Amino acid sequence: MSLIIMARSHGLFSGRSRHLSRHGTLSKIGLTRLINRFDVGDKVVVTPHGNKKNIPHPRYRGRVGTVVGSRGSAYVIEIMVSKSAMRTLVVPQEYLQRLTPA
Numbered sequence: 001m002s003l004i005i006m007a008r009s010h011g012l013f014s015g016r017s018r019h020l021s022r023h024g025t026l027s028k029i030g031l032t033r034l035i036n037r038f039d040v041g042d043k044v045v046v047t048p049h050g051n052k053k054n055i056p057h058p059r060y061r062g063r064v065g066t067v068v069g070s071r072g073s074a075y076v077i078e079i080m081v082s083k084s085a086m087r088t089l090v091v092p093q094e095y096l097q098r099l100t101p102a
Contacts, residue, residue, distance in 0.1 A: 033093075033094045034093070034094055036093045036094070036096065036097075036098070037093070038067045038070075038075055038093070038096065038098065039067065040067055040068060040069060041066065041067065042066070042067045042098060042099075043064060043065070043066055043098070043099035044064070044065055044066075044067060044075075044077060044096040044097060044098060044099060045062065045063070045064055045065075045096070045097045045098075045099055046060045046061060046062065046063050046065065046077070046079070046089075046091060046095060046096060047061070047062070047095060047096070047097050048060075048061055048095050049095070054092055055095060056089060056091050056095055060079060060087075060089065063079045063081075064079070064099055065077035065078055065079040065080075065089070066078050068088070071090055073092065073093060074090050074091060074092045074093065075090070075091055075092075075093060075096060076088060076089070076090050077089050077091055077096070
């Protein structure tokens with residue numbers, strides 16, 4: 001009998017199990033999250049939740065960005081990563097929340 005060695009997976013959540021643990025339950029996406037609409041210039045917060053393949057990278061969780069456009073049902077947002085670096089992300093609407101003024 002020969003020993004079969006499988007290659008290590010390098011998938012989307014590889015090595016991130018303790019950061020992305022759902023504590024046994026999957027978070028649910030409500031209907032209001034699915035019908036959110038944003039205008040250009042709105043401030044939004046990136047909140048990845050649920051168990052889907054198209055969630056934004058976990059490093060952008062909780063970041064505040066500005067909507068600069070839309071692509072299909074997703075939105076193009078600009079996020080300030082450091083003092084001088086901006087990132088442009090395409091994020092589906094169910095992972096965005098409107099920033100409420102304090």
